[in-house]
Amino acid sequence: MGEKTGGPPRAGAGTGRPGSAGGDSRGPGAGRLLGWLFLLPALLVLGVLVAYPIGWTFVRSLFGARGWSDFSGLANYQDLFTDDDTFTALKNNLIWVLVVPALVTAIGLVFAVLTERVRFATAFKMIVFMPMAVSMLAAGITFRLVYDREPEKGAANAALVSVHDAFAEAAPYPGARPRPGSGLEPAGGGFATAAESPGGSVVMLPLVALADDKVPGRARPAAAPPAAPGQVTGVVWVDFGRGNTGRPGVIDPGERGLPGVKVEAVRGGRTVASATTAADGSFTLPERAAAAGPVQLRLAAANFEQAFRGYDWLGPNLITPAIIGAYVWMWAGFAMVLIAAGLAAIPRDALEAARVDGATEWQVFRRVTVPLLSPVLVVVLVTLVINVLKVFDLVYIISLGSSQKEANVLALQMYLASFGGGDNQGLGSAIGIVLFLLVLPAMLFNIRRFRRESK
Amino acid sequence: MRRFAGTLAAALLVVGLAGCGDDDGDKKEPGGPSSGASAPALPRLDGTTVSVAGVWTADEQDAFKKVLADFEKRTGAKTEFIPTGDSAATFLGQKVAGNAPPDVAFLAQPGALQQFAQKGWVKPLGPEAQQAVQANFSPQWHKLGSYENKLYGVYYKAANKSLVWYNTKVFDTAGATEPKTWSELLATANLVSDSGTPPFATGGADGWVLTDWFENVYLSQSGPEMYDKLAKHEIPWTDPSVAKALQTLAQAWSLPGGFPGGTGGALQTEFPASVSQVFGSTPAAGMLPGADFVGTNIIKDTKAKIGTDAKFFAFPAVEPGKAPVVTGGDVAVAMKDTPGAQALLAYLASPDAAKVWAGQGGYLSPNKNLDPAAYRDDVTRGIAQKLIAAGDEFRFDLSDTAPSAFGGTKGEGMWRDLQDFLRNPSDVAGAQAKLEADAVKAYAGT
Secondary structure (H helix, E strand, C coil): CHHHHCHHHHHHHHHHHHHHHCHHHHCHHHHHHHHHHHHHHHHHHHHHHHHHHHHHHHHHCCECCCCCCCECCCHHHHHHHHCHHHHHHHHHHHHHHHHHHHHHHHHHHHHHHHHCCCCCHHHHHHHHHHHHHCCHHHHHHHHHHHCCCCCCCCHHHHHHHHHHHHHCCCCCCCCCEECCCCCEEEECCEEEECCCECCCCEEEEEEECCCHHHCCCCCCECCCCCCCCCCCEEEEEECCCHHHCCCCCCCCCCCEECCCCEEEEEECCEEEEEEECCCCCEEECCHHHCCCCCEEEEECHHHCCCCCCCCCCCCCCCHHHHHHHHHHHHHHHHHHHHHHHHHHHCCHHHHHHHHHCCCCHHHHHHHHHHHHHHHHHHHHHHHHHHHHHCCCHHHHHHCCCCCHHHHCCHHHHHHHHHCCCCCCHHHHHHHHHHHHHHHHHHHHHHHHHHHHHHC | CHHHHHHHHHHHHHHHHHHCCCCCHHHCECCCCCCCCCCCCCCECCCCEEEEEECCCHHHHHHHHHHHHHHHHHHCCEEEEEECCCCHHHHHHHHHHCCCCCCEEEECCHHHHHHHHHHCCCECCCHHHHHHHHHHCCHHHHHHCEECCEECEEEEEEEECCEEEEEHHHHHHHCCCCCCEHHHHHHHHHHHHHCCCCCECCCCCCHHHHHHHHHHHHHHHHHHHHHHHHHCCCCCCCCHHHHHHHHHHHHHHCCCCCCCCHHHHHCCCCHHHHHHHHHCCCCCCCEEEECCCHHHHHHHHCCCCECCCEEEEECCECCCCCCCCEEEEEEEEECCCCHHHHHHHHHHCCHHHHHHHHCCCCCCCCCCCCCHHHCCCHHHHHHHHHHHHCCCCCEECHHHHCCHHHHCCCCCHHHHHHHHHHHCCCCHHHHHHHHHHHHHHHHHCC
């Protein structure tokens, strides 16, 4: 859009020339008329395609959902600034404008500078540029899959999980929980008995929600150990029989013990001893556990922690960063190619001179390359700002119904308000006008720069 | 994407149609009534073309074309099927604006029928079609097809949204049986959960799935009259009956380990994926409340066999109410008052027309005079019989009768508010306030 509106002054300058050349014979008035005549088609096209829609949209924004019979003045604009959805969209647009152009330009700059020094630079550039050839729609669908919650499907979570699992050991019984009424209460991610057990007692710790395939093969039928004087003993087992027909908290035939569960004795919040269950689920705490009085028994969180499954990229909290990631993937190549072209035009002798003067590579980059590149960087930055303000496709496609509101941007809100169920084209037009006003400064900046350059 | 493709195809078809000339429908010869009580009396329509717009694609379209072929055989008319794409109402609005409406169109929402009738886009049923509707459908369907006491529509295809599908293997491992009431359902869910499998899957990323949960609970708990009032927004969503329904829902939605990946996981699961969670090779959940068309996804996406691996029970009654029957359906309306359109509507209202599609599967008829033997398999027969047995007690999907800004838009209105409620099932009052605010906004526009 910036380029289009940047056109007429130059076209005018071009068509003015024949008029002024012939001015001697026919007078300046005729030349000006001819100039306007040549300008007419361009003006007509611009008027029909740019000026008229803008004017129409503004007029429409003064009317309500029902159309021309429903004059509402500035009510749509008032709605717009009081509506939560639009406010979220505005806020997200701000995040986009602040983060994305700078990030994309920085990445493009790094790529451009680095590719100058590697072999196969062309191949590398081609690969980085390739996402530009992918349509927004296709990229959106691809990233929807990349961000899938299940590590089996989503590449992002699959990568995170494999890295995580290389360093951390998985809990043996994820998701298991005590049978209600067994006296075990949630405590610090694990479970602890509410009551305190003195020496010589046998503590029953029944668990449920463990599928058969999660109980290891070495598990034996559960058996409560005999009471030992002065010692706390007990059993941890799967207290589940088909149909919940067994007695809760009691070992019924066929119920299996859980081997390898760490049981801790806690007194006054401090762990004083611990034991690990045997194949039949039984455990015996060392004598010192209950030596100084009764203890609480705790099954530590480490036994039951859910396996790490990555992050909810498409959830309400991460959705905007996730979409920004997809956008950066697409546009980094664009920035890189423009900046690389600018880099090629930098006089080599300036760099050489700096190096001869003893500047380090970082100083050369900071003090010579970047300042010389700044015109190109500004073009890239401004183009991206305009582009980012209009972002729609990626947001619409990647976000789920349950996170669309959190991912919302103005262009999407404009569509939703006008056609997506809201059917209020008045409000949609008002959003369109606001969006236009936001893009306007960037456009004016671009036009002024074009003028300066053409001088 | 499907929508774009459909619209494009439709646009191409319409270009073709425009050339084909309009109705030269004055060639009608009143054919004598056919033998047999159920056979509809149809005129001869040789030389006329009846165009029909519907949402169906792929297998469904093929099946419906067989129905049209049967109509052609009986009347001698030619028929033309125009796919509308997902947003039928928008598509048809454009056709009307372009002065080229089809003879007959199928609408998926009663709200759209009312809206079209109000604008005069659809024509009332002729006497033959009216008779057929009165003879073959229960009064509730007449009501759904009427506007200001005039009958406009024939409900040709229905959906039963009051089913709970379950994985028989999971139920067997847990030792669970089919529950009949809500408290039994909760007990069953706890049992399945204790056995180590999350009891429920639901496609929470698609808001409409959650509206079906709510509608079933509300209809059963508060009864059809309250349901109608809520659907028309005559009572606010802050009504105590809504609070009760949400609290009831919360009992299921906040069960510990209730969904694979918790409620956060459910909110990122889309409807097809939720079917795979229950009926995939390693079941991640036990039950899936959903409509009859879950069966289609089971066949398409999983290896489970309906009837052995995958079974269903009726959505349980929330005490002290009766078991709910929430339906959806496609209603046929005449957009031009031609003999061909009226004849087709009369035909679609007959058991004969229902029989043609019933024999092909993937179809439920609201026609009470259709012989259940016409269905291809026992499972569909069972679902259909539940629907017919509901008599006048069933209700149409509330979100489909509400303005689309409230009941039919991704990320908006009731869809979104129930998603928020699934994320935080303890905030009943907050959910009600949001529902009411959205409803006020959406109903004001109608």
